[in-house]
Amino acid sequence: MMNSSPIRVAALDVYGTLLAFDDDDYSCPPRNRLGKFFDDCEAREIKVVTSSDGMTGNVKNDLVIAFRIANDRKITIDGPERLGIDRFDNFFQLDQGIKDFSVIIGHYDILPRELLVIGDNFNKDIWGALRLGAYAIHCPMYGVDQGKEWDFGKIDLDNIERMSQPNLQKPF
């Protein structure tokens, strides 16, 4: 496939974005069509990383368990081979508060506009990205009882300028 996306790295928040933030017993599947998103990124040579402010060990552990349960029970519309921790190129633990995505931009030696951030927290994820000149997509917070109307299939990587939050100002 021709690489028609300007994005080279996609940084995904984890809790409230990939996994339900209030799911203590892994009863919620990973957010729908995450597998398709991994496939879409792979086809465009976009690296996918996590950008949680949670401890990396916990993040990995939660993702491994959630993916395994989803694959075993076939409770997502993603195929069994499409969800796996190996689909992430890296796991970044960013600071609490407004996230400093320059860590990821520096690691991959990319331009800010080659980074796409996806997250549920407006201040930490979205403003953290936009203030550097990166692209950002704000998803509704995913929880046991909320946010299921949004899924990763909504993201069009080839039209990211249109998908990204337009002309936002600092929230406060």
Ligand SMILES: [Mg+2]
């Ligand atoms: Mg979050």
